[in-house]
Amino acid sequence: MTAMQDGEITVVNHYRIQSGRPAFLAAVTALACRVEAEGHPGVPGYRFFCPDGTNDARAVVRYRDAEAWLGHHDLVMGWPEMTALRSVADLDEINLFGPITDPMREWFGRMGLAGKVRHHGETLAGFRR
Numbered sequence: 001m002t003a004m005q006d007g008e009i010t011v012v013n014h015y016r017i018q019s020g021r022p023a024f025l026a027a028v029t030a031l032a033c034r035v036e037a038e039g040h041p042g043v044p045g046y047r048f049f050c051p052d053g054t055n056d057a058r059a060v061v062r063y064r065d066a067e068a069w070l071g072h073h074d075l076v077m078g079w080p081e082m083t084a085l086r087s088v089a090d091l092d093e094i095n096l097f098g099p100i101t102d103p104m105r106e107w108f109g110r111m112g113l114a115g116k117v118r119h120h121g122e123t124l125a126g127f128r129r
Contacts, residue, residue, distance in 0.1 A: 006123050007065035009098035017055040019088035024050065024057060027088050031081040040075055042068020057089065066101040073107060091116065098122055 017024045028048040035046050042064035050057040063069040076082050094108075094117045108114045 006128075007099055008123070008128075009063040009066065009069050009096065009100075011059075011061045011063070011069075011097070012095040013059040013061070013091060014093040014095070015057040015059065015089040016092050017050070017057055017089045021050065021055075023088045024085075027081070027084040028057075028059075031076075031079070031085055034079060034081050035072075035076065040068055040072040043072050063098075066099055066104055070103055070107065093118060095120060 015024075032046055032048065035043060039046070043061065044064065045060070045062035047060050048057060049060070061072075063072065091113070094113060096117060097120045099122050100117075100119050105114070108117055
């Protein structure tokens with residue numbers, strides 16, 4: 001393991017499912033398919049998880065850097081697939097690992113999400129394969 005600095009951002013979003021697991025599954029499947037096909041090229045990973053028997057779900061999203069994070073959100077927030085996700089689940093918490101920039105903070109503020117962000121710092125050490 002080595003000391004390192006990089007711009008990669010990983011976000012773990014915590015959702016509370018409001019409309020049942022089937023509706024959530026349909027919404028996130030449609031959104032993930034569109035992000036894969038038409039999304040920002042700086043998003044190399046986009047996955048959703050939900051343990052059986054719960055209404056708690058997580059999204060784990062990787063971004064190349066802060067520019068990709070902003071580009072992704074500027075692109076998808078107007079999509080009907082994102083509207084569908086927001087209609088079936090509430091975003092409870094945003095756990096952000098990596099750099100956070102002023103434009104990202106401004107975006108969180110505009111969206112009323114600043115109080116839900118938990119910034120866990122920038123990369124100190126590690127590696128990627």
